[in-house]
Amino acid sequence: MSDVLVRASGLRVHFGDVRAVDGVDLEVRRGETLGLVGESGCGKSTLGNALLRLVEPSDGTVEFDGLDVTAAGRRELRALRRRTAMIFQDPYASLDPRRTVAESIGEPLAIHGLHKGRTARRARVGELMEVVGLNPDHGGRYPHEFSGGQRQRVGIARALAGEPEFVVCDEPIASLDVSVQAQVVNLLVRLQREFGLTYLFVSHDLAAVRQVADRVAVMYLGRVVELGAGVSVSSAPAHPYTEALVSAVPVPEPTRERTRQRIVLRGDVPSPADPPSGCRFRTRCPKAFEPCPDHDPVLQPTGPEQAAACHLHGVTDL
């Protein structure tokens, strides 16, 4: 059993001219939470979708536990879908309004023929509801009868139904009330421990990711620009973009918060249809210098368990 559960190599997802994901190499290790951060439109959700082949990659491969996901046929893909799951951002949109929550939670069971028979399935759905902190007696209710946080719990129960190994959490707390965000994060952390899950935790919120992730990947304009242990990425960012992200997070310590220097990036994110030459971040980078327009940096180690794609750590070219 290799310790890498999911591996993306040279992954590209292009929608026409738009290069949402443009050459990503990434490994998700068994049992870890890999945080994936970046601003809107950087391709982080697309990457999450591509790892599960919910969007077709234009180039590159994805391996899941040694199986080539990108080359999987219909049957293999179906089998893979049992072993993977996704938790969505909007708990209102992700549940079919016409189906009871028990039907939604039980859908993966029905699809994969698990816990056959009415009583067995009902028991399993009840068990799942309990695991995520819902009253199992409420299975017959419809999504509109639940609050946002409860709906997200329904979505989580559905994701767990098929006993997956790998779960992509696509901004799972972004559209929840702040008061329930922490509850849902804690639930996700507890479930990971209980069921030995591997998470890809996609979020635009570095502070949230720092809390749950063992390692963090920072994306900018379709590329991973920094990758490393959560602690090192947030305490000693190696890429100027990560520095800017870290500087935007308030510090819960008045003395340090007072001295926090905010790095404000100038300008807008360039169009992913027409990324800048060389380093993609150079147009907004406060530290850009001569090699940046001409050389496309590759991820290179900057410390133990940390890598960044920046010429400040030695000029490289893709």
Added chain:
Amino acid sequence: MRAAETVKLLFRGPTAIVAAAVLVVLIVTAFLGEQLAPYDATATDVSNRLQSPSADHWFGTDELGRDVLSRVILGAEVSLRVGAVAVGISLVAGVLIGLLAGYYGRWVDDVLMRISDVLFAFPAMLMAIAVLAILGPGSTNAMIAIGIVYTPIFARITRASVLSVREEVYVKAARSAGAGDLRIIGRHVLPNVTAPIIVQTSISLAFAILSEAALSFVGLGTQPPDPSWGRMLAEGRGFVEQAWWMAVFPGLAIFVTVLAFNVLGDALRDVLDPRQRQAMAGTGVTA
């Protein structure tokens, strides 16, 4: 939204209740036609021809002495059957086409929708007459013809709803869980596009009944001596000056039936639209 709730909201106002009541009476009439009719609808009685409405013949008699009331009663069955079967055909075919076109998109959509555009481009009556010219006249063929004519409407309405539903996150969620196309279409897409289809069904029933009447009027639908409201209208046309009742009563029957279906369709549209529904539930406004 569940069925019981929908029905409860639907019948909050008097108009929908009246429309539904009219339709119930019509359906009962259609089923009990023979028993309800005071006379044999096809029996001629030349000595009593062109009688004006009286205690014996409430709606009068026609040029062959047949009782108009009995013929209107028996005509209900013809009209409703043709309407129901025709709409059934267009409903099944149209929804299927719409689901496939909307869900799969690309060339499936292009091919199916261009065919349906071609059908749509012809005036409905002309299309129906053309189909009947190929199939030959008669009420069964009229049902098929009307069914074909109304198929594109259902296809379009279904497709439009499918286009938005298929992008819903819950569809993606089902796919991420491993659901196949069949399951997604049957369990997630179809149940979420039913509201406009139900409304269209009730409105199309009205149009189908009108079309049957029109086809029978020009002699391509129900064949003599079977009574059909459209045929009776056509036959009565020649006698409006001497015997207005021959055309007026079947005309009224068509009018009332079509109106009832339309009113019910409108009320259904209001109730099945979630925004309208909320407003109605909140303010107690009646439909």
